[in-house]
Amino acid sequence: MADILILGATGYTGRLITRYLTQHPQRSSFTLAVAGRSQDKLDALGLDESVGVYVVNVKDWNAVDDLVKQFKVVVNTVGPYWHTGTPVVRACANHGVHYVDLSGETVWIYEVIFRFEYLASKTGAIIIPSCGFDSIPSDAAVFLANKTLKTVVGPDTEIEDSVMGVKMKGGVAGGTLATMMTMIEEVPKNRLALAHRQYSLSPVLGHSAPHRHLLYKLPYSFPPVYGGIFVLAPGNRAVVQRTWGLQQYQFLTAAKTAVPNKMLTYGPRFKYTEFMVQPNAFLAVLSSLAIAIGMFCLAVIQPLRWLVKRLMTQPGEGPSDELRSKPLDDFVTSAHPLSNRSLKDGFMECTNITTSVVAQGSQPTKVRTVIRGKGDPGLLLTASMLGECALALLLDRERLPALAHHGGILTPMSALGDVLIERLRDTGDFEFESEIMVEDEEGKKTR
Numbered sequence: 001m002a003d004i005l006i007l008g009a010t011g012y013t014g015r016l017i018t019r020y021l022t023q024h025p026q027r028s029s030f031t032l033a034v035a036g037r038s039q040d041k042l043d044a045l046g047l048d049e050s051v052g053v054y055v056v057n058v059k060d061w062n063a064v065d066d067l068v069k070q071f072k073v074v075v076n077t078v079g080p081y082w083h084t085g086t087p088v089v090r091a092c093a094n095h096g097v098h099y100v101d102l103s104g105e106t107v108w109i110y111e112v113i114f115r116f117e118y119l120a121s122k123t124g125a126i127i128i129p130s131c132g133f134d135s136i137p138s139d140a141a142v143f144l145a146n147k148t149l150k151t152v153v154g155p156d157t158e159i160e161d162s163v164m165g166v167k168m169k170g171g172v173a174g175g176t177l178a179t180m181m182t183m184i185e186e187v188p189k190n191r192l193a194l195a196h197r198q199y200s201l202s203p204v205l206g207h208s209a210p211h212r213h214l215l216y217k218l219p220y221s222f223p224p225v226y227g228g229i230f231v232l233a234p235g236n237r238a239v240v241q242r243t244w245g246l247q248q249y250q251f252l253t254a255a256k257t258a259v260p261n262k263m264l265t266y267g268p269r270f271k272y273t274e275f276m277v278q279p280n281a282f283l284a285v286l287s288s289l290a291i292a293i294g295m296f297c298l299a300v301i302q303p304l305r306w307l308v309k310r311l312m313t314q315p316g317e318g319p320s321d322e323l324r325s326k327p328l329d330d331f332v333t334s335a336h337p338l339s340n341r342s343l344k345d346g347f348m349e350c351t352n353i354t355t356s357v358v359a360q361g362s363q364p365t366k367v368r369t370v371i372r373g374k375g376d377p378g379l380l381l382t383a384s385m386l387g388e389c390a391l392a393l394l395l396d397r398e399r400l401p402a403l404a405h406h407g408g409i410l411t412p413m414s415a416l417g418d419v420l421i422e423r424l425r426d427t428g429d430f431e432f433e434s435e436i437m438v439e440d441e442e443g444k445k446t447r
Contacts, residue, residue, distance in 0.1 A: 002031045004390055005071040007058060007088060008078035009034035010041035013102060016383035017075060018045060024387065030394055035067065061087040069095040073390045076101040080179040081129075082108045082187060089116055089127055096123035096407075098393040100386060104134035104235040105179060107187050107195035113409045124407040128415050130239050131389040132382035136412045137350045137371050138164060138236035138274060139243055140421060143413040144434040145354035145367040146266050152436050153356065153365050158267025160364065162240075162354040164274040165218045165227050170346035170376035181309055184299055201238045202245025204252070209237060209271045214288040216275035219353045220366055220437060227275035228288035231295075240272045243411045246403060264401070264417075269357055277351075346376030353437075369434040381429060388423040392416045396423075 004021065008014040014036070021032055033052030036042050042053050056063050058078050068074055068091035078084045081103040092099040093116040103109060109129045120127050130136075142162050149157050183192065194200065198208040212233075218225035230236075244266050251265045278284040297304055349372050356365040373381040389412060392400070401417040403410060412420060424430040 002033055002052065002071050003394055004030055004032050004073045004075060005054075005068070006032070006034045007056075007074060007076045008036060009045065010036040010038060011077055013379060013383065013386075014077040015045070016379060017077060017386050018047070020383045020387040021390075022047065022051065024391070026391065026395065030391070033071070058084045058088060061090070064088055065091040065094065068092055068097055071097060073098045073100070073394050075386060075390050077386075079103065079105075080182040081105050082179075082182055086112070086115075092127060093120040093123060093125050096125045098126045098128075098390075100128045100131045100389045100393070102132040102134075102382060102386060103129045104132075104232060105183065106201065106235050106238045107183065107192055109238070109409075110191075110195035110200055113201060117409045121406055121408040126393055126404055126407055126415055127409045128389060128393075128412060129409075130235065131386050131412055133168075133348070133377045133385070134232045135236040135239035136385045136389075136420075137166070137348065137373075137377075138240050138272075139411055139413040140432075141350055141352035141369045141371055142240055142266070142272060142354065143243070143417065144371075144421065144432060145352055145369045147263070147418075148367045148369070148434040148436065149354065149356055149365060150263055155262040157365065158265075158357045159270045160267075160355050160357045161219070162266075162270070162272045162352060163216075163219055164272075164350055164352040165216070165225050165277040166230055166274060167277045167349040167351075168347065168377045170348075170378050170380075181298075181305065185305060196234055196238075198237075199241050199245065201242040203249045204245040206241065206244060206248070207269055207271050209273045212288075214285045214292075215281055216273070216284065218277075218351060219355065220368075221351075221353070224281075225277060225351070226281045226284040227277045228284040228286075229291045230274055230276035231291060233274045236274060237272055239411050243414045244270050244272075246410065246414045250403060267357060344375050344380065346380065348373035348377035348381060366437040367434060368437050370431075371433075372431040374429050384427055384429055385424065388420060388427065389416060392419045392423055 006014060006018055009018045018034055033054060034042060034047065035054040035056045037055065037057055039055050054067055056067050058064055064087045068088065074088060074092055074097055076085060076088050076099065081101065082105055085101065085103060085108060089099060089112050116127065141164055145162060146159060149159065199205050212229055214228065216227045247264045247266065251262065276287065278287055298308065349370065352369040354367045354369065358364045375381045396419045399419050400415065404415045421432060425432055
């Protein structure tokens with residue numbers, strides 16, 4: 001059985017993840033294969049003979065099944081997943097093959113959990129959607145904050161609120177835009193509403209986070225940090241809430257038979273919110289209004305959707321044909337056609353403030369967690385995150401959290417935990433900080 005299969009290797013993100021894994025420091029530790037719809041485009045990747053090449057249509061259920069069962073881990077970059085993802089997950093769940101993808105499509109993940117959770121848990125397949133910019137930083141920030149809180153204060157400490165502000169600079173691939181239009185045009189509204197309820201992906205119902213605001217503020221921040229609506233927030237929140245729910249369910253069921261481990265649980269009062277950081281409160285409100293009005297217009301004005309689809313890049317697109325013919329290294333360093341910047345020029349900075357449940361007569365304990373990334377977050381950093389998730393499943397199986405050993409539809413942190421944090425830190429492209437906040441004489445919050 002071969003090790004890793006990349007589906008959609010000729011698309012924008014697929015090329016990035018292919019480059020990442022073919023040049024990985026641990027390349028000699030795993031075998032690799034790529035798959036796509038076009039033999040010509042696969043040949044144009046210029047891969048060496050050690051990389052297997054397969055032609056497959058991911059909508060052909062039988063062909064996908066025959067291919068997937070030959071591998072240990074499948075990396076799926078073919079979206080929108082509402083259209084193409086189900087046959088791949090089905091095949092992985094059937095054959096006990098581990099799976100990672102870039103889906104931020106909560107409605108599709110909801111369907112996948114309903115259809116394949118039980119099967120995957122029986123075959124031992126670890127299925128992890130949302131292994132890129134959405135939703136690893138969100139999931140990891142809360143995971144690290146909880147670890148810091150319990151390590152310093154004690155395992156019985158529980159989280160009350162967790163709020164994250166996101167700063168980023170980067171481009172967007174055609175598949176991401178196509179996914180947005182698919183959600184608006186093709187997914188039944190009742191299924192969208194069902195999947196976007198709070199805790200829709202969680203096996204346990206928790207406390208709902210506040211509804212969307214036009215203006216957000218990062219708690220205990222000095223100087224003040226303001227922000228507006230973040231378009232990825234609903235999907236990220238759903239993943240974070242599933243991590244909470246999986247840990248909470250494991251804790252509650254373990255309590256019936258043994259002394260449960262509280263170190264991974266966030267507590268029953270946990271609430272999570274995130275937003276996009278803006279320079280000031282005025283621009284934060286303005287950005288929120290622009291996003292809210294823009295999404296509303298796309299939802300109700302069909303000619304506007306037609307125009308947007310005509311203008312936007314299509315799935316798999318991004319670089320020009322000329323750029324596609326260049327070596328993979330040139331593909332990364334050349335300018336992104338939508339932003340006119342190299343993918344290495346982007347950045348990501350996610351700042352999370354997590355506060356503990358307040359004991360009577362005391363103040364909450366506050367944790368500041370910062371995750372920084374060097375490179376375009378939705379493209380270059382996403383390739384790194386996706387690649388390290390796949391390698392963690394393949395090479396570090398014995399070190400993974402307990403939930404991973406049972407299989408099922410999991411989240412990045414519930415399945416990979418500290419192993420993924422270590423891997424991302426070792427790439428040199430990510431920094432992780434998590435510390436208890438204390439108040440100095442000037443009222444600033446520091447370590």
